[in-house]
Amino acid sequence: MARTQRKRKLVEPRLQLEFCLLFLCITLCAVLVQTIVLNFTLAGLAGRVPHAGGRILAEIPRILGESLLLTLALLVPMALAIGVFSTFKIVGPIHRFKVFLEQVAAGERPRECRIRAGDELQDLCRLMNEATAPLRRTGNAAHDAVDPGQEAA
Numbered sequence: 434m435a436r437t438q439r440k441r442k443l444v445e446p447r448l449q450l451e452f453c454l455l456f457l458c459i460t461l462c463a464v465l466v467q468t469i470v471l472n473f474t475l476a477g478l479a480g481r482v483p484h485a486g487g488r489i490l491a492e493i494p495r496i497l498g499e500s501l502l503l504t505l506a507l508l509v510p511m512a513l514a515i516g517v518f519s520t521f522k523i524v525g526p527i528h529r530f531k532v533f534l535e536q537v538a539a540g541e542r543p544r545e546c547r548i549r550a551g552d553e554l555q556d557l558c559r560l561m562n563e564a565t566a567p568l569r570r571t572g573n574a575a576h577d578a579v580d581p582g583q584e585a586a
């Protein structure tokens with residue numbers, strides 16, 4: 434079981450942080466929409482209440498400010514955590530593919546590329562193994578290739 438645990442918290446930090454920023458931007462857009470809708474609703478309520486309408490209108494900035502801060506305090510950490518955890522099943526395999534292809538390109542003969550059972554991109558892993566099998570069997574094709582001029586001799 435220890436074999437399947439990740440050794441690093443962030444496998445590809447730059448890529449994972451970009452995904453986290455994307456989740457954060459989506460969250461901020463949702464909070465903005467919520468604030469606009471709440472403002473519209475409260476302003477409509479103030480217009481329908483004859484005696485307390487002015488008081489409601491005066492309270493809208495405070496209500497919106499508190500609502501916005503509370504929503505951000507709850508959603509920003511959740512969005513960042515979801516961003517990090519949701520990227521592992523994609524970024525982990527991408528990192529493994531990168532290491533694998535670097536080994537093949539360097540002329541090494543790595544074992545078959547394997548990723549965790551629950552990770553995405555299983556088909557791509559299988560295809561990479563099929564595509565690199567001849568190179569991994571014979572070594573570095575660039576170094577092992579016979580020069581056409583030498584072949585005739």
